Amino acid sequence: MNGMNGANMGVGMVGPTPAGHQQELSHIYGMVDDLSSQLAENRRVLEEVVSLVGRIRARARHQNLSNQEIIAGADDPSTTENLDRLISILSETLEKALHERDANSELLQQYANVMANMVRQAHDHKSRTVTDVSAWHRSYRQQLAEAREENSRLREQIWDVQERAGRLNESVRQFRTSYDAEPSRYEARVENIALRQEVRFWKRMAMPDVPDDDPMWSDDDDLIDTAETARLAEVERAAAAMAASQHLAAQEEEENQLKEDERRAALEAAGVSSGGSLDSTSDVASQGAQGGGPGARSVLMQREGEAS
Numbered sequence: 001m002n003g004m005n006g007a008n009m010g011v012g013m014v015g016p017t018p019a020g021h022q023q024e025l026s027h028i029y030g031m032v033d034d035l036s037s038q039l040a041e042n043r044r045v046l047e048e049v050v051s052l053v054g055r056i057r058a059r060a061r062h063q064n065l066s067n068q069e070i071i072a073g074a075d076d077p078s079t080t081e082n083l084d085r086l087i088s089i090l091s092e093t094l095e096k097a098l099h100e101r102d103a104n105s106e107l108l109q110q111y112a113n114v115m116a117n118m119v120r121q122a123h124d125h126k127s128r129t130v131t132d133v134s135a136w137h138r139s140y141r142q143q144l145a146e147a148r149e150e151n152s153r154l155r156e157q158i159w160d161v162q163e164r165a166g167r168l169n170e171s172v173r174q175f176r177t178s179y180d181a182e183p184s185r186y187e188a189r190v191e192n193i194a195l196r197q198e199v200r201f202w203k204r205m206a207m208p209d210v211p212d213d214d215p216m217w218s219d220d221d222d223l224i225d226t227a228e229t230a231r232l233a234e235v236e237r238a239a240a241a242m243a244a245s246q247h248l249a250a251q252e253e254e255e256n257q258l259k260e261d262e263r264r265a266a267l268e269a270a271g272v273s274s275g276g277s278l279d280s281t282s283d284v285a286s287q288g289a290q291g292g293g294p295g296a297r298s299v300l301m302q303r304e305g306e307a308s
Contacts, residue, residue, distance in 0.1 A: 035107065
């Protein structure tokens with residue numbers, strides 16, 4: 001409840017004020033300001049009345065007048081009008097003051113209700129927030145405990161696997177030592193290496209054009225090293241490129257042959273269609289050779305050009 005007094009208002013009210021509450025507070029603050037100004041006006045009027053009464057009493061005391069004399073003097077027509085006007089003003093002021101007092105009381109009641117509602121909502125929001133945060137913390141701690149338990153279990157499994165792997169490596173190492181320590185296997189391995197070296201020697205003798213530092217000579221003939229793999233891939237690519245080029249050349253040659261056959265067929269067809277004209281041309285040419293003149297030779301050349 002310290003928030004109502006303004007001492008710990010910031011602690012009690014969590015979060016920003018809603019827009020509706022802010023509008024209501026602004027309206028209430030405006031009405032409180034109007035009430036304060038009206039109360040100040042009423043105080044001023046009351047002070048004037050009190051001062052007027054004080055002056056009347058002071059004049060009566062100065063003139064040694066009693067209450068009856070003051071009342072009798074009030075019946076003076078010259079002062080009756082002023083008194084009636086003053087009484088009407090005071091009555092109107094009193095009615096306004098009573099009405100404003102009731103309105104101010106109602107406004108104060110509304111203000112108290114709104115503030116109580118705001119405080120209640122703030123406390124509800126705070127309680128919900130505290131509950132949600134507490135639930136989140138409990139869930140987080142539970143998840144963290146489960147993760148730690150799972151991590152511990154995985155660590156134990158890893159340690160168990162490492163221990164078993166160590167025992168397995170030790171067993172394999174002992175088996176390999178005992179396996180290599182047998183004399184018959186050692187002699188067989190030495191003989192195998194000697195035979196491979198002999199095969200490699202005879203292969204080099206059979207291929208003297210290959211240099212000794214060529215990558216095709218691997219350390220072990222049954223294993224293909226990286227350089228040999230790259231060389232074989234390069235050979236395969238070259239063979240594929242050569243096959244593709246040969247295929248393209250054969251295809252181009254076939255296309256050229258087809259074009260040549262079409263051209264020959266067209267020439268043969270043209271020669272058959274102009275066979276009669278060629279025979280007449282040959283007759284004219286023979287006559288020209290016998291003395292027919294240059295006109296026959298020109299006709300023969302024209303026919304040959306049309307035939308071609």
